[in-house]
């Protein structure tokens with residue numbers, strides 16, 4: 001791909017042989033290429049700006065080691081900084097709560113919330129040996145409730161019924177009650193999403209959060225989402241104390257710049273990535289690998 005950062009930089013690098021340091025005068029062209037590569041990977045513009053400033057600060061005046069050229073050194077700094085930013089605080093799901101540990105799933109419609117809820121159920125059952133209950137608070141789409149029922153069964157978890165005539169907070173209370181009485185370790189709560197940010201829905205999920213007091217509030221976001229990921233992330237961060245991110249559809253052909261945007265805007269760690277439509281398509285997020293992909 002023409003956008004490959006390392007290809008572009010290596011051209012610049014050739015013009016810089018014999019320079020031992022990254023300096024204000026030789027760094028500008030390289031940073032322009034870094035900026036382009038990030039924008040082509042769909043990292044949001046303000047996030048790119050911040051990132052480039054950080055990289056510049058780290059790079060300036062750095063002694064270039066051994067046979068490295070300033071260009072190669074800068075590529076190293078960029079990928080390290082990308083991986084460090086995206087990989088900060090990566091950890092498995094926190095279940096340190098009086099059972100049932102409640103996990104609230106938030107995100108836009110189509111982001112992959114329902115699928116990811118079932119993937120997480122499967123992960124918690126198989127890897128953490130937990131007894132898992134799921135429930136849907138999506139009272140606007142009966143099909144979504146049915147979808148959760150189906151995938152929950154596939155995951156080997158139990159599903160708590162809900163119906164469109166109920167209020168989400170009432171569903172939440174009933175599900176917690178049931179989970180307590182039947183000794184479930186974890187309650188996964190799927191929620192309604194919209195195609196765009198919707199104030200009423202944000203108010204509703206805030207209310208749900210207050211009732212559920214979840215130990216994890218996970219923001220589910222599509223890796224294919226482009227520049228707009230930043231607005232979605234801002235809106236969810238303002239509404240909820242997010243504890244983690246799950247980046248779905250990393251098997252798609254986008255370069256996944258949304259990861260950097262969302263990580264930077266929310267401050268929450270990216271815990272997992274979705275790697276297929278199937279329920280075993282969930283992996284612990286690998287920041288280094290994802291950095292390589294963003295750089296092309």
Ligand code: GDP
Pocket residue numbers: 107108109110111112113114115116193248249250251252273274275276277281
């Ligand atoms: P929701 O509206 O947020 O609950 O989204 P869904 O769970 O219904 O997912 C929307 C679509 O994305 C479905 O067709 C899923 O199969 C698909 N999907 C979810 N996660 C992934 C993933 O990691 N990879 C791929 N390829 N598809 C996914």
